[in-house]
Amino acid sequence: xxxxxxxxxxxxxxxxxxxxxxxxxxxxxxxxxxxxxxxxxxxxxxxxxxxxxxxxxxxxxxxxxxxxxxxxxxxxxxxxxxxxxxxxxxxxxxxxxxxxxxxxxxxxxxxxxxxxxxxxxxxxxxxxxxxxxxxxxxxxxxxxxxxxxxxxxxxxxxxxxxxxxxxxxxxxxxxxxxxxxxxxxxxxxxxxxxxxxxxxxxxxxxxxxxxxxxxxxxxxxxxxxxxxxxxxxxxxxxxxxxxxxxxxxxxxxxxxxxxxxxxxxxxxxxxxxxxxxxxxxxxxxxxxxxxxxxxxxxxxxxxxxxxxxxxxxxxxxxxxxxxxxxxxxxxxxxxxxxxxxxxxxxxxxxxxxxxxxxxxxxxxxxxxxxxxxxxxxxxxxxxxxxxxxxxxxxxxxxxxxxxxxxxxxxxxxxxxxxxxxxxxxxxxxxxxxxxxxxxxxxxxxxxxxxxxxxxxxxxxxxxxxxxxxxxxxxxxxxxxxxxx
Amino acid sequence: xxxxxxxxxxxxxxxxxxxxxxxxxxxxxxxxxxxxxxxxxxxxxxxxxxxxxxxxxxxxxxxxxxxxxxxxxxxxxxxxxxxxxxxxxxxxxxx
Numbered sequence: 001x002x003x004x005x006x007x008x009x010x011x012x013x014x015x016x017x018x019x020x021x022x023x024x025x026x027x028x029x030x031x032x033x034x035x036x037x038x039x040x041x042x043x044x045x046x047x048x049x050x051x052x053x054x055x056x057x058x059x060x061x062x063x064x065x066x067x068x069x070x071x072x073x074x075x076x077x078x079x080x081x082x083x084x085x086x087x088x089x090x091x092x093x094x095x096x097x098x099x100x101x102x103x104x105x106x107x108x109x110x111x112x113x114x115x116x117x118x119x120x121x122x123x124x125x126x127x128x129x130x131x132x133x134x135x136x137x138x139x140x141x142x143x144x145x146x147x148x149x150x151x152x153x154x155x156x157x158x159x160x161x162x163x164x165x166x167x168x169x170x171x172x173x174x175x176x177x178x179x180x181x182x183x184x185x186x187x188x189x190x191x192x193x194x195x196x197x198x199x200x201x202x203x204x205x206x207x208x209x210x211x212x213x214x215x216x217x218x219x220x221x222x223x224x225x226x227x228x229x230x231x232x233x234x235x236x237x238x239x240x241x242x243x244x245x246x247x248x249x250x251x252x253x254x255x256x257x258x259x260x261x262x263x264x265x266x267x268x269x270x271x272x273x274x275x276x277x278x279x280x281x282x283x284x285x286x287x288x289x290x291x292x293x294x295x296x297x298x299x300x301x302x303x304x305x306x307x308x309x310x311x312x313x314x315x316x317x318x319x320x321x322x323x324x325x326x327x328x329x330x331x332x333x334x335x336x337x338x339x340x341x342x343x344x345x346x347x348x349x350x351x352x353x354x355x356x357x358x359x360x361x362x363x364x365x366x367x368x369x370x371x372x373x374x375x376x377x378x379x380x381x382x383x384x385x386x387x388x389x390x391x392x393x394x395x396x397x398x399x400x401x402x403x404x405x406x407x408x409x410x411x412x413x414x415x416x417x418x419x420x421x422x423x424x425x426x427x428x429x430x431x432x433x434x435x436x437x438x439x440x441x442x443x444x445x446x447x448x449x450x451x452x453x454x455x456x457x458x459x460x461x462x463x464x465x466x467x468x469x470x471x472x473x474x475x476x477x478x479x480x481x482x483x484x
Numbered sequence: 485x486x487x488x489x490x491x492x493x494x495x496x497x498x499x500x501x502x503x504x505x506x507x508x509x510x511x512x513x514x515x516x517x518x519x520x521x522x523x524x525x526x527x528x529x530x531x532x533x534x535x536x537x538x539x540x541x542x543x544x545x546x547x548x549x550x551x552x553x554x555x556x557x558x559x560x561x562x563x564x565x566x567x568x569x570x571x572x573x574x575x576x577x578x579x
Contacts, residue, residue: 096563097563098562098563100555100556100559100560100562100563101555193539193540194539194540194542207537207538207539233547236542236545237538237540237542237545239540239542299528302524302525302528304521305521305522305524305525306525308518308521308522309522309525316499320500323500324565325564325565325566325572325574326563326564326572327563327564327565328563328565329565330565330566334575336575336576337574337575337577338500339502340574340575341500342497342500342501342502343502345499345500345501345502346501346502346503347502349501354501354503354511355511355514355515355518357499357501358492358495358496358499358501358511358515359515359518359519361495361498361499362487362491362495362515362519365495365498371526372522372525374535375525375526375528375530376522376525377535377536377537378528378530378533378534378535378536379525379528379530380535380536381533381534381535381536382528382530382533384536384539416514416517416518417517417518417521420518431539432539433539433540458539458540
C-alpha cells in the first residue's frame with residue numbers, strides 16, 4: 001500500500017477496498033520500520049493521525065461528503081505552523097514553539113480531509129541545501145544513506161522517496177522543494193509566487209518564499225496544488241486569480257510545444273552524468289513532437305550572487321522577531337535587554353542562520369546598501385527580463401535541477417559558498433517569480449536520482465504540469481523505489 | 485571585498501548576535517569569501533535599471549477595515565518565555 005500514489009489510494013478508498021485507518025496504519029508501520037534509517041520526521045502524530053482516519057471512515061460510512069484528500073496521509077515541513085503542534089523550523093530558538101494557529105495550507109489540508117501524519121526535518125529556517133543545518137538531526141538520502149537528501153525540504157522529499165508518506169508540503173525560497181525532489185527522485189513543484197498563501201509559513205525571504213508540493217508523480221502534484229492554491233486575504237501577496245482544475249487538463253499533451261534550452265544551464269560545474277540524463281529527457285520531449293530551441297539567459301551567472309544578497313537581507317529583517325521576548329528561547333543569564341537579545345540569538349541560531357543574518361545585515365547597513373542590496377535588486381530585474389524574453393519564444397525551459405547528484409554528508413558543510421552553488425539552476429525561478437518543477441529523469445551509475453527542471457511563466461502551472469506529465473508518461477523513472 | 489574582524493563585530497552588534505572571538509574570526513573568513521563572490525555583481529551594467537523588489541506587479545492591497553476576532557491573549561502568551569500577567573516580561577530598559 002505504501003507504494004501507491006495518492007490518486008491510487010483515493011481510488012481504493014472511494015471504492016471501499018480499504019479504509020483511511022488501514023492506510024494510515026500502513027504508513028505508520030512504514031515509518032516505524034524505515035524512519036530510523038532516514039530520519040525524515042521531527043515529529044510524528046501517531047495518535048492524532050489514527051483518530052483523524054477513524055473519524056473519516058465513520059463519516060464515509062454515513063455517506064457524508066468528504067474532501068479531495070480524504071484518508072491520504074500528508075507530511076508537512078516543520079516551518080509551516082500547525083495549531084497546538086510543535087513547529088520548530090529545526091531551530092533551537094523555536095524548539096518548544098507551539099503555534100496558536102494553522103498555516104493557510106494546513107487549514108486547506110484539514111478542509112480536504114487529509115490525514116496529517118507529522119512534521120518533517122529541514123535546514124534551520126529553510127536555510128540550506130542539504131538539511132544538515134537542522135539543529136536536531138541529519139536526514140539521509142533514501143537512495144544512499146551516506147548522502148544528503150538535498151534541502152531545505154529534505155525531510156519532506158526523503159519521506160516521500162522512502163514511502164513514509166505519499167504526499168508532503170515543503171517550501172521553496174531558492175530551490176528548497178525542487179532540489180531535494182531532484183536528489184531524492186520524486187516530483188517537487190514550486191508554484192508561482194502568489195499562487196499559494198504564505199500565511200503561517202515561517203518567513204525566510206518574503207519576496208521569494210513559496211509553499212510547494214512533493215509527490216511520487218505529476219498527477220499527485222496537480223492534486224495537492226489544487227488543494228493549497230488560491231487567494232487568501234491574510235497574505236496580501238497571494239493573488240486573487242481562479243485556480244484551474246489542473247488534473248482535468250493534465251493528460252492533454254501541449255501541442256505545439258516549444259522547449260527552451262539555455263546554454264547557461266549546461267555550464268561549468270555540471271556533472272557529465274547529470275547532463276547526459278537531462279539531455280536524454282529533452283530528447284524524450286522532442287520525440288513527443290516538441291521543438292527544441294536555444295534560449296539565452298545572459299544574467300543567470302549572477303543569480304546566486306543576487307539571491308544571496310536579496311534573500312539574506314530579507315532574512316535578517318524577518319528573523320529580527322526572534323528576540324527571546326515574545327516567543328522562543330530566552331538565554332538564561334543576561335545583563336540588560338540588549339544582552340538578552342544578543343545572547344538569546346547567539347545561542348538560539350545555528351551557524352548558517354547566523355551567517356545569513358550577518359550577510360543580510362551587512363548588505364543593508366549604512367554605506368553598503370547601494371553597492372549590495374540595491375545592486376542585487378537591479379540584477380534581479382535583469383534576470384526577470386531575461387526570462388520574459390526567453391518565454392516569448394518557448395513554452396517551458398528545460399534543464400538540470402542541480403549540477404550534481406546527491407553529495408556526501410559533510411562534504412560541503414565547511415564551505416558555505418560550495419553549498420550555495422548547488423542552487424545555481426533553481427534560484428532564477430524564485431528571483432523572477434516563475435513556477436517550476438523537478439521530475440525524475442534518470443540515475444547516475446552509482447544509482448543516484450537525477451532531476452529534470454522545467455520552468456514556466458508565472459501562473460502557467462497547468463502547462464508546466466502537462467509537459468511534466470508528457471515526459472513522465474514516456475518514461476518510468478518515477479516508478480523506481482529505493483531499497484530500504 | 486573582505487570583512488575585518490572589527491567589521492564583523494559591528495555587524496554582529498547591529499544584528500544583535502553574540503559571537504565569541506573564535507566565532508568572529510571564522511565569520512570574518514567565511515563572510516569574506518561570500519562577499520568576494522557577491523562582488524561580481526559589480527561587473528553587471530545596471531545603469532538606469534529599475535530595482536525589482538518583488539516579482540509581482542502588485543502595489544497596494546486594501547481590505548475592508550472591519551473588526552474581526554483576534555487570537556485569545558492566553559494562546560498568544562502561551563509561548564512567551566517570561567509572561568507577567570497579560571504582558572511580556574523584560575529586564576528594565578531605563579534605570
